[in-house]
Amino acid sequence: MLAVAPTALTQPRALPLDSLRSGITFSGADIRAMQADDFANPGFLWVDRGEKLWRDAPAGSQSCATCHGDAPKSMRGVATRYPAYQDSAAGVFDLEARINDCRVRRQNLPALARESDDLLGLTTFVATQSRGMPMQGSIAGPARASWERGRDFYYARHGQMNLSCAQCHDVNWGKRLYTETMSQGHGTAFPAYKLEWQSLGSLQRRIRACMYGIRAAMPGYGTPELTDVELYLAWRAQGLPVEAPGVRR
Amino acid sequence: MADARVNVPAECRRGEPFEVRISIRHAMETGYRTDAIGKTIPRNVIQRFTCRYNAVPVFAVRMSPGIAANPYLRFFVTALESGSLEFEWVDDDGVRGTAQAAIKVV
Numbered sequence: 001m002l003a004v005a006p007t008a009l010t011q012p013r014a015l016p017l018d019s020l021r022s023g024i025t026f027s028g029a030d031i032r033a034m035q036a037d038d039f040a041n042p043g044f045l046w047v048d049r050g051e052k053l054w055r056d057a058p059a060g061s062q063s064c065a066t067c068h069g070d071a072p073k074s075m076r077g078v079a080t081r082y083p084a085y086q087d088s089a090a091g092v093f094d095l096e097a098r099i100n101d102c103r104v105r106r107q108n109l110p111a112l113a114r115e116s117d118d119l120l121g122l123t124t125f126v127a128t129q130s131r132g133m134p135m136q137g138s139i140a141g142p143a144r145a146s147w148e149r150g151r152d153f154y155y156a157r158h159g160q161m162n163l164s165c166a167q168c169h170d171v172n173w174g175k176r177l178y179t180e181t182m183s184q185g186h187g188t189a190f191p192a193y194k195l196e197w198q199s200l201g202s203l204q205r206r207i208r209a210c211m212y213g214i215r216a217a218m219p220g221y222g223t224p225e226l227t228d229v230e231l232y233l234a235w236r237a238q239g240l241p242v243e244a245p246g247v248r249r
Numbered sequence: 250m251a252d253a254r255v256n257v258p259a260e261c262r263r264g265e266p267f268e269v270r271i272s273i274r275h276a277m278e279t280g281y282r283t284d285a286i287g288k289t290i291p292r293n294v295i296q297r298f299t300c301r302y303n304a305v306p307v308f309a310v311r312m313s314p315g316i317a318a319n320p321y322l323r324f325f326v327t328a329l330e331s332g333s334l335e336f337e338w339v340d341d342d343g344v345r346g347t348a349q350a351a352i353k354v355v
Contacts, residue, residue, distance in 0.1 A: 040321060
């Protein structure tokens with residue numbers, strides 16, 4: 001076959017790396033101030049919760065800290081590499097799935113429900129240890145197939161409005177949709193506190209909200225479809241700093 | 250579970266006001282929302298929040314469903330002597346929350 005087979009790092013990008021803009025740059029001054037102040041940012045309520053869960057051992061089990069020690073050291077930079085391929089599961093895990101995998105296999109505890117305060121707390125606590133560090137997800141090797149499925153999902157048209165992710169976030173970002181300025185659709189602030197939700201929420205919840213908005217079927221939490229899109233978005237946001245917990249309208 | 254975050258200055262000067270900030274994890278359910286099958290979600294908001302400085306009430310709020318989830322309060326208290334600020338709140342379900350912060354007056 002002589003068809004062009006670009007390598008992982010030379011994939012054509014709809015948005016060149018030097019044109020990437022975090023969603024916070026599309027927000028108003030009040031949202032930016034809220035995210036910048038670690039006390040005013042409600043996301044830190046979940047970070048505190050996650051820190052406690054990290055430290056305290058559940059009855060009859062070990063705590064996260066037993067193995068991983070001091071999170072600011074051991075978890076530094078971890079969120080920049082997720083979603084990532086996990087050999088043991090022969091699949092791609094996002095941070096939530098990775099934490100639940102540890103809970104089930106190492107701590108012998110039941111998995112935490114997606115969007116529960118505990119899982120959001122632990123995920124945000126781990127993610128915030130990478131705050132300010134550039135995204136650098138790997139799509140080499142076995143993660144490649146997942147990335148390709150994520151890319152196909154991103155460019156496929158969905159739902160009654162027959163829209164693809166790219167039509168808003170690659171082509172029309174910066175323009176208005178009702179009162180909202182369309183962002184480039186990066187997930188680097190998640191888990192983020194959405195004022196609309198009055199709560200912290202994961203990137204999967206945010207993607208599902210987009211699907212709902214275009215009247216498409218929403219893939220379930222933790223499904224491979226959503227993880228693939230998360231991986232594609234992480235690759236697409238390469239070099240943007242992790243902001244978790246971000247604040248969005 | 251840590252349900253609130255409190256922020257006060259490390260040191261306060263006697264006779265001068267200092268800033269107190271508290272953020273409380275609470276859904277502040279308005280009673281006007283419905284769940285996925287259309288059933289009304291009962292109202293559950295923080296009814297009353299009080300702050301005592303060495304057992305003396307210095308600040309109180311009566312809250313309503315108009316206040317967003319995870320209320321964030323910011324107010325000033327005049328520093329008199331070292332001691333503690335005790336925060337207490339109770340919601341419609343009767344669930345009581347507390348937090349406290351040490352105050353050092355120099």
